[in-house]
Amino acid sequence: MGVTIAIDCMGGDHGPSVTVPAAFAFLRSHPDAKAILVGREDVLTPLLEPRAAEFGARVRIHPASEVVAMDDPPAIAMRSKKDSSMRVAIDLVKEGAADAAVSAGNTGALMAISRFVLKTLPGIDRPAIAAVLPTLTGHTYVLDLGANVDCSAEHLLQFGIMGAMLVSAVDHVDRPRVGLLNIGEEVIKGNEVVKDAAELLRTSGLNFCGNVEGNDIFKGTAHVVVCDGFVGNVALKTTEGLAQMLGAFLREEFGRNLLTKLVALVAMPVLKRFKRRVDHRRYNGAPLLGLRGVVVKSHGSADALAYEHALAKAAEAAANKLLDRIVDRMASMNEVKA
Amino acid sequence: MGVTIAIDCMGGDHGPSVTVPAAFAFLRSHPDAKAILVGREDVLTPLLEPRAAEFGARVRIHPASEVVAMDDPPAIAMRSKKDSSMRVAIDLVKEGAADAAVSAGNTGALMAISRFVLKTLPGIDRPAIAAVLPTLTGHTYVLDLGANVDCSAEHLLQFGIMGAMLVSAVDHVDRPRVGLLNIGEEVIKGNEVVKDAAELLRTSGLNFCGNVEGNDIFKGTAHVVVCDGFVGNVALKTTEGLAQMLGAFLREEFGRNLLTKLVALVAMPVLKRFKRRVDHRRYNGAPLLGLRGVVVKSHGSADALAYEHALAKAAEAAANKLLDRIVDRMASMNEVKA
Known part of the structure; x- marks a missing residue:
């Protein structure tokens, strides 16, 4: 499946030491998929370099200068960290540059930012x-x-x-x-x-x-x-x-x-x-459902194997048109009602 | 502890085949306690007879002609089965003949009957x-x-x-x-x-x-x-x-x-x-709390060992004046407020 996943590489308890190896493992097991590593360039570049030849154009870094902390209140994360890796990963979904975003960061911030950036699907009151x-x-x-x-x-x-x-x-x-x-x-x-x-x-x-x-x-x-x-x-x-x-x-x-x-x-x-x-x-890998974009939350303490599962779930949901399915179903429900 | 437990011998998935042996085991491990076996005399008498000499006056049968079924709606159990073993066991607590009642019968009926017969303690809105x-x-x-x-x-x-x-x-x-x-x-x-x-x-x-x-x-x-x-x-x-x-x-x-x-x-x-x-x-053994009497609910599928634990818990609660403790605490709370 030729999907592109935007990965909040800085999020979670372990940050890039888990998210980057997980991204590589995911790319190996999903030969058609692409990954965008979102986060601080100075941290991510040395981690990607040794694998650059292996994955070529299938993986690239997208810079984001800030990090949402696990205890940042959602409002703070949203308003004052507009260049956080979490926010930028979701922005990439919004812009259509990625088909899904995955983050192991703070759940409240992830939900608040996703809702703000992506908005909810028609007919859905609450994600x-x-x-x-x-x-x-x-x-x-x-x-x-x-x-x-x-x-x-x-x-x-x-x-x-x-x-x-x-x-x-x-x-x-x-x-x-x-x-x-x-x-x-x-x-x-x-x-x-x-x-x-x-x-x-x-x-x-x-x-x-x-x-x-x-x-x-x-x-x-x-x-x-x-x-x-x-x-x-x-x-x-x-x-x-x-x-x-x-x-x-x-x-x-x-x-x-x-x-x-x-x-x-x-x-x-x-x-x-x-x-x-x-x-x-x-x-x-817990999907945030009801948004105009696929966002999957990984457990904060996930290791590389666990994080890879979250990436695979995001890829599966995006490849199989999760959003279209929800929209169609909601539309057919409303037709029945009307 | 010289407490007397009224046992709804007919309640639960297994009835007297579990409740009566559990009562005997309880009496052995609690040498000061007494038990009242509540239920159909024709069923309970042959079960008690072989042990009558061992326990003497510490155990007696109190007749009750009806049985609350596991699927009886609480209202039916309460209104149309006034001589059920469950109801009679609770009546014995109300009359002061027993210090606590134990039943493995239908939870809804047990709560409804207990509330109706015993009423709630002062200051408690809901058991x-x-x-x-x-x-x-x-x-x-x-x-x-x-x-x-x-x-x-x-x-x-x-x-x-x-x-x-x-x-x-x-x-x-x-x-x-x-x-x-x-x-x-x-x-x-x-x-x-x-x-x-x-x-x-x-x-x-x-x-x-x-x-x-x-x-x-x-x-x-x-x-x-x-x-x-x-x-x-x-x-x-x-x-x-x-x-x-x-x-x-x-x-x-x-x-x-x-x-x-x-x-x-x-x-x-x-x-x-x-x-x-x-x-x-x-x-x-799950105590029903907030009533003017000690009532303990056993799991419906309890075996004799499990049921004995429910009996022991009822005895412990009654012997250690659970109700007085709740009443005193509620009273001291109200004093603080006043």
């Missing part, structure tokens, strides 16, 4: 962030992940549409199953917004599979799980926390004494396969 | 359900778990107070740390209700440790994590779902072929220790 989680049968997208705290039923419907189009574009599933995150306690079945959203999703023409509960996420019941940003963020962080704790417990038990350490050596190949299966790096 | 989750350093209580979907800041404050008093009573922690579940994304830091609740908690006199995120739950940052019932339910179910998936992956990897099965045999003692550490049965 959303979609994260991928592993399931028993593959993986599932959950959105929103923290961009929108108080959502209306209409917003949740839009998240469902954007998520479904993302899965179509990236995973090539024709009619992805869309589930609405709800609670199953008999006391009450969800609040009013969720009830109204279920009604909207039911008549949306999407392949709506009804309410799903927190535990259903990992069963792969739905390809797309829709929820507001507060709930989605809690669910994602809870997942991260539990996985870390279980990992720590496993390490502690296998590291308890000489005997258990020997057992660990024997069990290593099996444990490695297990670990690979739930390796969060393989799920890195 | 809440508190669940326990394991952490790196011990365990933490999360509430609410699904009784209240739309909460005000005042409600969240009350959950914090009830949770703190629960930890004082059950875990004997003097000033438990109370955290407010929030999201850390830079885009927005929580909605208005959560912001207001943080302010109320800050000036409450509780040991408020500020906002915690989903991943902090498992770090043991707080003894009590406060959130609304929708968010809490999603967090709990997500945790269950992820744990089940990781367990399934581990089993699959160790069961892949003859060699990995041999490795599993070698690793068994280590894996067992790991499993024991995160065994959800040890965390069974």
Whole structure:
């Protein structure tokens, strides 16, 4: 796929030491793709030079003199750092010089700048962030992940549409199953917004599979799980926390004494396969959906392998016309309404 | 501790085949405690008879002719099954014949009946359900778990107070740390209700440790994590779902072929220790807080070991005057305000 990705090389916890090697790995595995390395020339030039012959015109540096810090408030990042690598990467998408932008920088700034520069797609009130989680049968997208705290039923419907189009574009599933995150306690079945959203999703023409509960996420019941940003963020962080704790417990038990350490050596190949299966790096890359441009957020602490996955996801979304799919779907929904 | 527990022996997925053996085990490990087995006499008498000599007057049957089904709507369970084992167990608490009631039946019905029969404590608007989750350093209580979907800041404050008093009573922690579940994304830091609740908690006199995120739950940052019932339910179910998936992956990897099965045999003692550490049965028993009586909900699918843990938790809460602690704390809060 002949897409060009603008890479915010300065963003994230590790900056160019991760983003540049990841860009090279991405170019190797995507022979038709091109990359624009955005950031400080004095930093990037020496990193690119040894590989210049290998990639030729497929990679170039685009200078940007400033860097958005991980703790910069979004308003500051937007107003007073107009030559930041993050901003310039998004500008390149806006100008059509790149098909997608990827950044491991501060989520709030990335969303604010993307919204300001690119604007939202017709019919979309609020962009959303979609994260991928592993399931028993593959993986599932959950959105929103923290961009929108108080959502209306209409917003949740839009998240469902954007998520479904993302899965179509990236995973090539024709009619992805869309589930609405709800609670199953008999006391009450969800609040009013969720009830109204279920009604909207039911008549949306999407392949709506009804309410799903927190535990259903990992069963792969739905390809797309829709929820507001507060709930989605809690669910994602809870997942991260539990996985870390279980990992720590496993390490502690296998590291308890000489005997258990020997057992660990024997069990290593099996444990490695297990670990690979739930390796969060393989799920890195959260698309910002609903914008007039493809923007993918990498985890701030991503290593080169994880960052490469985010780049691949951006390329896949751009090559498979994610934006056109969302626009078409929104238009056909509005025709039905009219 | 000389407490008497009323046991809804008919509730849950397994009924008396689990609840009665659990009651016996509980009586053995709590030599001062008494149990009232509530349910159909024709079912319970033959189960009790062989043990009658062992426990003597410490255990008796209290007849109840009806059973609340797992899918009975709360209103039906309350109005048309007045002689259900669940209702009668709670009536025994109301009358003072028992110090606490335990049920593995339908959560909605249990909450509705408990609220109707026992009423709420002074100053408490809404009862809440508190669940326990394991952490790196011990365990933490999360509430609410699904009784209240739309909460005000005042409600969240009350959950914090009830949770703190629960930890004082059950875990004997003097000033438990109370955290407010929030999201850390830079885009927005929580909605208005959560912001207001943080302010109320800050000036409450509780040991408020500020906002915690989903991943902090498992770090043991707080003894009590406060959130609304929708968010809490999603967090709990997500945790269950992820744990089940990781367990399934581990089993699959160790069961892949003859060699990995041999490795599993070698690793068994280590894996067992790991499993024991995160065994959800040890965390069974979710207190319904804010009622004029101690009521503990067991997981519907609990086995005898899990159910015994729920009974022990009810006994601990009753023996350590959970209700008085909540009432005193609410009263001292109101004095400060006045």
